[in-house]
Amino acid sequence: MAESHNSLSGDRFLAYATLTPSAFVLFLLAGVPTVTVFLTSMQDIGMGETSGPFIGLDNFIWALSDPTFYSALWHTFVWVFGSVSIEMVLGLGLALLLNRTFVFRGAARAIILAPYLVPTVVAVMTWRYMFHDIVGIINAVLIDVGIIDGPLLWLSSQSLAMFSVIMVGVWKFFPFAVIALLGILQSIPQEQYEAARIDGASPFQQFMRITLPYVMPVFLLTALLRTIWSFHKFEIIYLMTGGGPLDSTTTLPILVYLKAFSDFEFGRAAAVAILTFGILCILLGGYFILIKRAEARQ
Amino acid sequence: MARVEIKDIGKVFADHTAVSNINLTVEDGEFLVLLGPSGCGKSTLLRMIAGLELPTYGDVFIGERKATRLQPKERNIAMVFQNYALYPHLTVYENIAFPLRVRSVEKKLIDEKVRSAAELVGLTRMLNRKPRQMSGGERQRTALARSLVRDPDVFLLDEPLSNLDAKLRHSAREELRQFQDRIGVTSIYVTHDQVEAMGLGDRIVVMHAGTVRQVGTPEEVYLYPADTFVATFMGSPPMNLVSVGNVTLGFRPETFLPETNFQTDIATTRISFLVHRVEYLGGDQLLYGTVGGTLPETAAIARIPSSVHYSPTVGTEAKFAVANVDLRYFDSGSGKALIPTDEEGIMARRAAHG
Numbered sequence: 347m348a349e350s351h352n353s354l355s356g357d358r359f360l361a362y363a364t365l366t367p368s369a370f371v372l373f374l375l376a377g378v379p380t381v382t383v384f385l386t387s388m389q390d391i392g393m394g395e396t397s398g399p400f401i402g403l404d405n406f407i408w409a410l411s412d413p414t415f416y417s418a419l420w421h422t423f424v425w426v427f428g429s430v431s432i433e434m435v436l437g438l439g440l441a442l443l444l445n446r447t448f449v450f451r452g453a454a455r456a457i458i459l460a461p462y463l464v465p466t467v468v469a470v471m472t473w474r475y476m477f478h479d480i481v482g483i484i485n486a487v488l489i490d491v492g493i494i495d496g497p498l499l500w501l502s503s504q505s506l507a508m509f510s511v512i513m514v515g516v517w518k519f520f521p522f523a524v525i526a527l528l529g530i531l532q533s534i535p536q537e538q539y540e541a542a543r544i545d546g547a548s549p550f551q552q553f554m555r556i557t558l559p560y561v562m563p564v565f566l567l568t569a570l571l572r573t574i575w576s577f578h579k580f581e582i583i584y585l586m587t588g589g590g591p592l593d594s595t596t597t598l599p600i601l602v603y604l605k606a607f608s609d610f611e612f613g614r615a616a617a618v619a620i621l622t623f624g625i626l627c628i629l630l631g632g633y634f635i636l637i638k639r640a641e642a643r644q
Numbered sequence: 645m646a647r648v649e650i651k652d653i654g655k656v657f658a659d660h661t662a663v664s665n666i667n668l669t670v671e672d673g674e675f676l677v678l679l680g681p682s683g684c685g686k687s688t689l690l691r692m693i694a695g696l697e698l699p700t701y702g703d704v705f706i707g708e709r710k711a712t713r714l715q716p717k718e719r720n721i722a723m724v725f726q727n728y729a730l731y732p733h734l735t736v737y738e739n740i741a742f743p744l745r746v747r748s749v750e751k752k753l754i755d756e757k758v759r760s761a762a763e764l765v766g767l768t769r770m771l772n773r774k775p776r777q778m779s780g781g782e783r784q785r786t787a788l789a790r791s792l793v794r795d796p797d798v799f800l801l802d803e804p805l806s807n808l809d810a811k812l813r814h815s816a817r818e819e820l821r822q823f824q825d826r827i828g829v830t831s832i833y834v835t836h837d838q839v840e841a842m843g844l845g846d847r848i849v850v851m852h853a854g855t856v857r858q859v860g861t862p863e864e865v866y867l868y869p870a871d872t873f874v875a876t877f878m879g880s881p882p883m884n885l886v887s888v889g890n891v892t893l894g895f896r897p898e899t900f901l902p903e904t905n906f907q908t909d910i911a912t913t914r915i916s917f918l919v920h921r922v923e924y925l926g927g928d929q930l931l932y933g934t935v936g937g938t939l940p941e942t943a944a945i946a947r948i949p950s951s952v953h954y955s956p957t958v959g960t961e962a963k964f965a966v967a968n969v970d971l972r973y974f975d976s977g978s979g980k981a982l983i984p985t986d987e988e989g990i991m992a993r994r995a996a997h998g
Contacts, residue, residue, distance in 0.1 A: 545742055
């Protein structure tokens, strides 16, 4: 008995001993920066400094009372809601199409995944070129077809910039929704549809009463996951517009970047980052509740 | 209620022929079983009657109507699937109500019909459950209730008992047959299980490789198999076949008994039997061995009921016999029965041996 107890604690010691190096690296890479951000958010740090006077919650008070924070928050919601809702509807439509049998279905499935695999920088540079008001293909085609009279300022007008950025985001990430939804569509037993056909259900009724209920849990989970990822998406927007024109595409992550590396107000940047983190935590909570519910349904 | 007629029907898929030239009539109120090994085309035939599969040629008539090209929902048929195909997100009540809801039947009428259907299969107390909270037998009954809730003309059942364990399958079979007797609806039932087929069917259709080998009552199919395929497919253990030149001799294991067991006034054929192995099964014992003597050496099985006292000796040749009335003859080339299997033929043979 005593022996087995000894060997158990020996095993434990070995386990902890071998885990320690990775735990240490993890702490260095994730723990230290997180703590640093929290500390930074309560200091007044200027250009070229690593620390400054401790000013309590002043940075948070600034953020919560300054219109730039609320405007960034609003832009974030427009960006997230705009891109995720279009991605999901488009994704469901394409998944339904790809779930049908047709020639070249395999090829079509592969091609649809392509945007997801293109490096973001390459994709954004290509899109910027296409969106260009003078030499871009989008204006050229729209003018040739006769939909618009003169070139539109896709990226440099306040009214169109967010729309353009959302379009690029949708193009880049809708394949994710397609994969997730196609997976669940393929798991629906064919017998269900056959039974429904015999019972007299029309194709629309089959969609509403079989397909949608089956797909819904995965649809919601995917939508929430995409919401979380879009919420802190940085590179697409920054590379497209840099947050402009006139802050019209400045979302919270862009605001953090601009505050830190353009205005060199590290304390305020950290405060905005922590507020963003708080909102993300709420979304994550929702995600885990949905997962729990989906598991309970199994 | 309706009569179902299948006229010269066939189904050819890209790479193989599933069903070829089948003619069949299912009488009004009859319980017909399509029996055969997997891949024999029985399910494809059922799916063509349901309208889930379009025949390559031939026609289906349901009642007086030509139904070959009708949509499944226009045929007024009901189908029970092997996996029941219940809707997992709906309660039992909603599952049963589904066919009525999609036809926008009045709410009060739906409630009435669902409750009476549930009562018929004994599910009244489970109406609020979801399929995953129920046992296999209860799911099967839910599927039955869903299919009968709109008074179909024809009931199609595709191996509905094969997902149940052996014990449950037995009681479910009993229930199913009682249920069919009560509502008297024309039923077509697909199975690969010959015991199920014998127990349930008014008539059995034995299928093999896309064609019908024999149609008959369980007794006819068992006692007078139309060919060697039916002879060996029906019965467990199967009929013994001994090939003697152009003719193949057939006799069922339970008719193959020690010679001393026959009364002297019965015409028998003597066969010597070398026993290799004995299997004791309680109700009877199975003797595995080879027949010989004047016959070419061939493996055979004898099934001796426990009421016959016989202690076999392994490794010694014993004198066995079969009553001549129980002998069957097949053409060795085509495998077809040489004695007519129709009623007249049966009567004629009885007279000859009588």
